[in-house]
Amino acid sequence: MRQVILKIAPPYDDEIINKIRTGFAALLGHDIDLKIEEDRNLIGGFMAYADGRVYDASMKTGLMGMRQKLSD
Numbered sequence: 001m002r003q004v005i006l007k008i009a010p011p012y013d014d015e016i017i018n019k020i021r022t023g024f025a026a027l028l029g030h031d032i033d034l035k036i037e038e039d040r041n042l043i044g045g046f047m048a049y050a051d052g053r054v055y056d057a058s059m060k061t062g063l064m065g066m067r068q069k070l071s072d
Contacts, residue, residue, distance in 0.1 A: 002030065002051060004033070004035070005050070007042065008038060008045075009040070017034070028050060043058070046058065
């Protein structure tokens, strides 16, 4: 079992955590140990760290991507 560190913006509930846990278990192909850290610096969404990779699903990154597309 590998550890996934999840930094998530509050508020969140068990349903969201379970969906994230299930998604990462499927993505990585094995059960995971999910370590949850609340990060009040995130506007929304989450960032996860697993197997030396960063998975960025934060609102800030989404908004930056949208900004880039609109300026092209």
